[in-house]
Amino acid sequence: MVQPHGGGQAAVDVAVAAVPLLVVAGVALALGGQHRRYGLVRGWSGQLTMASLLSCAGVVAYAVWPLPALVDGLCPLPVGSAPSEPADRPHPAHAPRELLLGCAVLLPVGFLARDRFRLGLGATLVLGGALAAAASAVRATGLLGVYPCAYATTSPPVVGLGVVGALVGWAVARWIPPLLPGGPARGWPSAVADRAVPEPSRRALACVLDLGLWWYGAATLTALARLFGLVRPAEGETVRTLALLGAAFVFGLVVPLLRRDRCTPAAALLRLALSERDRPEPAARWRVLLRVLLLHEPVTALVALGWHWTALAVALVHASTAVVRRDRAGAADLVCGVRVRTRSTLDGGLPDRLVRYRPPLPEPGADVTSTPGSPAADR
Known part of the structure; x- marks a missing residue:
């Protein structure tokens, strides 16, 4: 019997295989769009493009980590069958390691939003908040209900620290590159013809x-x-x-x-x-x-x-x-x-975003030759 939410070990096996498949397919499609629109991935902008793909994969890994392969022993014991925990015990998601990870995973997102995709501060904060909330929802619901219980901890402060990480990354991209000796390098790609021998x-x-x-x-x-x-x-x-x-x-x-x-x-x-x-x-x-x-x-x-x-x-x-x-x-x-x-x-194809030169069209009547001796001949 198929159970879409908490379907046991069979549903977990699907999740363990499908999540990496979606990541690999997403990377392949993103690279395909990059090559189709801009041609060769090269230079600093090409490195930022690859970094953006790794950053997206990192956010997905953070949302599903550690993605258990077995259901046995995953869920806590029922109430009454396990010793009670102290009421003043700190929340597991508030450990220094968890808080630092929740902030650091979105720091590259903020940097790339500014330096690669040229987003403003408001759009970057919205993007960081959306990604942090989505990752928190996946962790809190056991991969959206596929697992019978949540296997990773999260809390609203962790989401807030994710937004802080995006803000710090955006600030670093805004203020640090102009201070470098060579000045800021162009982070967004420019289309070039892709005719060289592939590396x-x-x-x-x-x-x-x-x-x-x-x-x-x-x-x-x-x-x-x-x-x-x-x-x-x-x-x-x-x-x-x-x-x-x-x-x-x-x-x-x-x-x-x-x-x-x-x-x-x-x-x-x-x-x-x-x-x-x-x-x-x-x-x-x-x-x-x-x-x-x-x-x-x-x-x-x-x-x-x-x-x-x-x-x-x-x-x-x-x-x-x-x-x-x-x-x-x-x-x-x-x-x-x-x-x-x-x-x-x-x-012989060219990238979609390549700027092509088109000669200006002649103005109406520009090719008409005036009659010698007429009033228009002196103009």
Whole structure:
């Protein structure tokens, strides 16, 4: 029987897998929007963009931490079966560590609101208060009722300290950068054409996001199947492994063969593409198939089987040539005769926010030549 609130261990298993899946999907979509609107993520503004994603992930982690995986022993004993506590005992949420954490987790939010997103003080305080209240609600309700009881403590003073943290971060971004020797650097991005060879870090991030989506997607699908009684608990590990391999087959093999950029979903969001070695054209499908069989499928299969260090070794062998070559070609790229480029290299697209020059339109009648000797000829 499905119980949406406090549904026991099966509902907790769904939460443990779904929360990281939502975080990974959110990061992938945010990076996709960044690359689509502004092109290459670079410089100080690019570092602030990555910091904003980490800050959002930090707020989510604070709201759900420690996200217990088991229900047994989580809830306190019923009244009367446990010794009574002293009435003057301080609230658990008012410990110095909890108060400091509640303030510090929103300090980057205030800094980024000012330096990256150019928000005013009022908007920053509203944003900080909303995030602090939302995190407190998640902690106080046991992940919005998924858990049978609250597993993390909170209180209104903790919410207030979150607003204070956002205020301090905004003040630091407002007053400290002008005092630096070089002056304040521009924190908001400017659109640039994304035509350079992708850095190994960008390609590695795409692979990590793809693997995270497949791993947590398979775990979430398996947990939902257990929640609805479609899979027995003893079959959970087998079903998750099969789901992970199925996701790698569909999104790592079938989807790239159907797309023009020949990329997996996360790599497509980061505006990457696979092209021929000598010309900016989509790579032949047989080359893409060979590359997937040499790189993506073995790594995913090793992770699914629990051989994580072997999977890391395979990835490092591929990256060993990418970090030393000017064209950033990995070992599998050299074998298959493909190169990783940006999507703009293939289709000539430009970022949405790029300023394009348009010549001014001629005024009405400006192209009319006056008759010599007429009154308008002397004007």
